[in-house]
Amino acid sequence: MRIAEFIPEERIACAVKAASKKRVLEVLSALLATASPRLEEREIFDRLMARERLGSTGLGHGVAIPHSRMAGLERELGALVRLVEPVDFDAADEQKVDLLVALLVPDQSTREHLEILAQLAEMLRDPTFRERLRRSDSPEAVHRLLEDWDRAHPPRRAAAPGG
Numbered sequence: 001m002r003i004a005e006f007i008p009e010e011r012i013a014c015a016v017k018a019a020s021k022k023r024v025l026e027v028l029s030a031l032l033a034t035a036s037p038r039l040e041e042r043e044i045f046d047r048l049m050a051r052e053r054l055g056s057t058g059l060g061h062g063v064a065i066p067h068s069r070m071a072g073l074e075r076e077l078g079a080l081v082r083l084v085e086p087v088d089f090d091a092a093d094e095q096k097v098d099l100l101v102a103l104l105v106p107d108q109s110t111r112e113h114l115e116i117l118a119q120l121a122e123m124l125r126d127p128t129f130r131e132r133l134r135r136s137d138s139p140e141a142v143h144r145l146l147e148d149w150d151r152a153h154p155p156r157r158a159a160a161p162g163g
Contacts, residue, residue, distance in 0.1 A: 001112070003119060004146040007078035007101065010034060012139035014082045021089050024081060025049060025066060028102035031079035038072065048102065058091025063124045067103040069113060076116055077104045080142060082133060099124065099133055123149055 011031045018024040029045035047068035051057065058064040079102045086096030101120050105113040123129060129149065136142045 001076060001116060001119075002150040003078070003123065004143060004150050006076045006103075006116070007080050007143070007146055009139040009143045011077075011079040012142045013080070014137055014139060014142065015084050016081050017084050018081075018087060019085075021052070021087055022049075024083065024087055024089075024097075024100060025052070025102075027081055028066060028079050028100060031081070032077055032102060032104055035077045044068075044070070044104065047104070052090075056090035056092070058089040058093075058095075058097055059121060059124060060091055060093035060095060061125070061127070061130060062086055062095050062097050063099045063101075063130065064089045064091065064097045065101050065103060065117060065120050065124070067105070067113070067117060069107045069109065070104050071107045073104060073106040075106065076109070076112065078102060080133075080146075082136070082142070099130060119153075122153070 013031060016027055018027055025045055025048045029041045032044050033039045033041040047070055048066045051068045057066045081100045083098040086098040089097035091097060103116060132145055133142060136145060
């Protein structure tokens with residue numbers, strides 16, 4: 001799946017002020033909940049917090065990918081937030097986080113979940129791309145960067161059995 005497809009402009013927020021991991025997850029939950037009237041912010045928040053309790057989703061280099069599976073979803077949903085000031089996210093490298101991409105996937109989408117996480121991790125580990133995200137001042141500019149990334153990095157298809 002292409003990243004720009006599951007992170008549309010309306011679920012991108014730039015220059016967000018949040019003083020804590022909890023507050024950032026609330027912001028991400030609110031953005032994700034806009035994808036469908038059936039989604040509830042509180043349920044999304046509870047899922048993301050439960051995942052964080054298992055271990056931080058902070059990747060390092062100021063980046064985190066909070067994620068969870070969720071019953072009732074029909075497709076993958078993402079949101080992206082760029083913070084004004086980084087917050088402590090218990091990342092392994094002990095750096096505070098200012099770029100976050102949240103991901104929700106349908107409960108049964110185990111393989112897809114892992115593939116998307118791998119795509120996001122690859123994108124967010126690229127230092128040049130991270131800096132471009134940090135300099136982007138609007139959801140439109142961020143979404144254009146995601147589209148550019150997708151064009152330059154088409155999703156890998158799993159090899160067919162025996163192939």
